[in-house]
Amino acid sequence: MQIVINPKDNNTFASASLDTTVKVWQLGSSISNFTLEGHEKGVNCVDYYHGGDKPYLISGADDCLVKIWDYQNKTCVQTLESHTQNVSAVSFHPELPILLTGSEDGTIRIWHAGTYRLESSLNYGFDRVWTISSMHGSNNVAIGYDEGTIMIKVGREEPAISMDVNGGKIIWAKHSQMQQVNLKALPEGTEIKYGVRVPVMATDMGSCEIYPQTIAHNPNGRFVVVCGDGEYIIYTAMALRNKAFGSAQEFVWAFDSSEYATLENSSTIKVFKNFKERKSFKPEYGAEGIYGGFMLGVKSISGVAFSFYDWENLELIRRIEIQPRHVYWSESGNLVCLATDDSYYVLKYNAAVVTRARETNSNITEDGIEDAFEVVGGVNEIVKTGLWVGDCFIYTNSVNRINYYVGGEIVTISHLDHTMYILGYVAKENRLYLNDKELNIVSYSLLLSVLEYQTAVMRGDFETADRVLPTIPQEHRTRVAHFLEKQGFKQQAHAVSTEPEHQFELALSLGELRRAKQLAEEAAVAEGAPSRSSSARWSRLGAAASAAADTDLTKTCYQNAKDYSALLLFAASTVDKALLRNVAQMSSEEGVENISFMAYFMMNDLEACLNLLIQSDKLPEAAFFARSYIPSKESEVVKLWRESTSASNKKLGQSLADPEHYIIIGSL
Numbered sequence: 001m002q003i004v005i006n007p008k009d010n011n012t013f014a015s016a017s018l019d020t021t022v023k024v025w026q027l028g029s030s031i032s033n034f035t036l037e038g039h040e041k042g043v044n045c046v047d048y049y050h051g052g053d054k055p056y057l058i059s060g061a062d063d064c065l066v067k068i069w070d071y072q073n074k075t076c077v078q079t080l081e082s083h084t085q086n087v088s089a090v091s092f093h094p095e096l097p098i099l100l101t102g103s104e105d106g107t108i109r110i111w112h113a114g115t116y117r118l119e120s121s122l123n124y125g126f127d128r129v130w131t132i133s134s135m136h137g138s139n140n141v142a143i144g145y146d147e148g149t150i151m152i153k154v155g156r157e158e159p160a161i162s163m164d165v166n167g168g169k170i171i172w173a174k175h176s177q178m179q180q181v182n183l184k185a186l187p188e189g190t191e192i193k194y195g196v197r198v199p200v201m202a203t204d205m206g207s208c209e210i211y212p213q214t215i216a217h218n219p220n221g222r223f224v225v226v227c228g229d230g231e232y233i234i235y236t237a238m239a240l241r242n243k244a245f246g247s248a249q250e251f252v253w254a255f256d257s258s259e260y261a262t263l264e265n266s267s268t269i270k271v272f273k274n275f276k277e278r279k280s281f282k283p284e285y286g287a288e289g290i291y292g293g294f295m296l297g298v299k300s301i302s303g304v305a306f307s308f309y310d311w312e313n314l315e316l317i318r319r320i321e322i323q324p325r326h327v328y329w330s331e332s333g334n335l336v337c338l339a340t341d342d343s344y345y346v347l348k349y350n351a352a353v354v355t356r357a358r359e360t361n362s363n364i365t366e367d368g369i370e371d372a373f374e375v376v377g378g379v380n381e382i383v384k385t386g387l388w389v390g391d392c393f394i395y396t397n398s399v400n401r402i403n404y405y406v407g408g409e410i411v412t413i414s415h416l417d418h419t420m421y422i423l424g425y426v427a428k429e430n431r432l433y434l435n436d437k438e439l440n441i442v443s444y445s446l447l448l449s450v451l452e453y454q455t456a457v458m459r460g461d462f463e464t465a466d467r468v469l470p471t472i473p474q475e476h477r478t479r480v481a482h483f484l485e486k487q488g489f490k491q492q493a494h495a496v497s498t499e500p501e502h503q504f505e506l507a508l509s510l511g512e513l514r515r516a517k518q519l520a521e522e523a524a525v526a527e528g529a530p531s532r533s534s535s536a537r538w539s540r541l542g543a544a545a546s547a548a549a550d551t552d553l554t555k556t557c558y559q560n561a562k563d564y565s566a567l568l569l570f571a572a573s574t575v576d577k578a579l580l581r582n583v584a585q586m587s588s589e590e591g592v593e594n595i596s597f598m599a600y601f602m603m604n605d606l607e608a609c610l611n612l613l614i615q616s617d618k619l620p621e622a623a624f625f626a627r628s629y630i631p632s633k634e635s636e637v638v639k640l641w642r643e644s645t646s647a648s649n650k651k652l653g654q655s656l657a658d659p660e661h662y663i664i665i666g667s668l
Contacts, residue, residue, distance in 0.1 A: 252292030407458020
């Protein structure tokens with residue numbers, strides 16, 4: 001009914017048969033290596049376990065049973081009973097600790113690969129299930145039915161990874177194996193380039209007792225927690241020594257490095273300090289999820305509200321009528337971002353208001369303290385991952401951009417070519433680190449001083465901005481200038497920018513034409529030989545000077561740009577005969593005959609026009625020009641035309657007649 005090749009040994013394969021057996025074969029042999037017997041009816045499907053730690057096979061049969069086999073010991077290690085009709089498809093997921101089974105009863109069952117606990121049962125009403133296929137490196141699983149195909153996503157999309165920004169160390173999990181990367185131990189001379197993969201080397205730390213679904217360092221980086229399979233384990237970050245463990249569907253750290261909370265079930269939250277349980281409570285509306293940080297956030301089961309509690313007394317601070325997917329607190333605890341399914345909101349926490357309300361026992365309702373939070377702004381954008389740096393909220397969005405929100409303004413740092421997740425920001429290095437699903441680490445330079453400056457500008461606090469500006473390196477000033485220009489502060493942008501081209505653009509837009517002329521001259525000296533960019537620069541300045549009726553500057557700019565068409569128009573408009581003759585001569589020397597011809601013609605220098613046509617070998621045009629404007633030169637030009645044509649076609653040359661030798665007799 002089905003065969004599968006062993007992913008660990010491509011010379012062996014397993015077969016499932018209606019004779020109720022599973023057989024394992026060697027390529028090149030007509031006799032099976034061994035037979036696995038245990039099903040009472042025909043076996044329809046079989047699959048190998050992909051991990052390296054278990055020599056397992058899974059099979060499904062018409063007896064409605066799923067069996068897990070140890071093919072080294074040739075024994076059945078587990079039988080799974082849940083389906084009500086023939087089992088038609090089985091699959092070990094290549095990435096996640098789950099196995100999937102499909103049946104003619106129309107259901108897909110998802111089981112834990114370690115405990116064999118039934119995790120979920122799916123029924124999409126497409127009749128019988130026939131095949132299951134998982135995509136390597138993805139959470140997507142395809143299921144084929146009688147009536148169609150379904151694609152589902154299982155497990156978490158984000159990999160289990162965490163960064164200690166203080167120590168520069170990253171811990172991640174590959175299946176149950178824990179690995180560490182030390183960014184400070186990169187080979188000497190390694191250059192971390194902007195937006196390019198960092199060449200890190202991972203070292204094994206050992207195996208975790210549970211399958212990690214999330215990993216998180218505590219704020220000081222001394223401990224790291226692994227959460228998964230309904231349990232959590234706290235390890236020392238250096239040596240991965242077990243410090244504490246327990247049951248938890250979710251685990252969050254407080255800003256106090258020694259404090260954390262766990263969600264054991266939908267009704268009970270426990271708070272710990274120094275690894276000892278300090279208090280437990282049951283939220284009024286239950287708990288679907290919890291969030292750490294400056295306060296303990298609790299998302300209700302019913303979707304009614306989201307609640308903030310203080311860590312010390314677990315008192316309700318404020319209940320808000322939104323259901324966030326992520327909650328991000330700034331380090332100061334003054335700002336918090338609530339990211340929902342389709343937007344995010346930035347709130348400001350008023351600590352003084354909360355203190356006063358508690359002291360006077362006023363303005364406190366069943367939803368908490370009314371003015372505890374103030375809405376600073378809201379943006380219709382999906383936040384994938386994020387963090388705060390000062391008052392700037394940095395995040396990745398659904399269209400793979402790295403943005404940051406500061407003072408109501410959104411600034412794009414970079415566009416990503418695939419989905420990445422923010423890992424952390426190392427202030428000492430002014431670097432933002434991200435990772436992708438394959439655990440590739442990428443770094444972007446993001447100066448803290450730049451963020452502080454932009455924050456001050458958005459607040460209108462230019463005194464603070466001027467104080468921060470000297471700390472921004474020269475090579476980053478132009479980026480700051482572009483930010484100022486976007487905010488409408490062009491004068492300040494011109495003072496800050498260090499890039500000559502940007503300074504020139506700003507001077508033009510501000511109408512500072514003399515300053516723009518100075519910058520254009522400096523750029524011309526720096527470039528040395530005339531260039532296309534230099535000509536374009538002078539032409540733009542000339543147009544601006546013309547609009548400002550500065551005739552001297554207009555003339556100088558167009559001459560420097562060698563923009564002969566503009567000079568021709570300018571000379572004709574100002575009736576500058578000397579300039580007109582100059583344009584005619586210069587354009588002729590440069591080979592721009594049409595401009596030169598027009599200049600001579602406008603000066604009524606017909607001899608020069610005729611000579612220009614002859615010199616440029618436009619003899620037919622010269623002949624007709626002479627006939628129209630200088631009849632005395634007609635014979636001379638026709639002779640030149642005949643000689644030139646005869647050189648290539650003598651008969652054709654002879655057919656050209658000089659009107660001077662013919663008498664036209666009119667009809668009587």
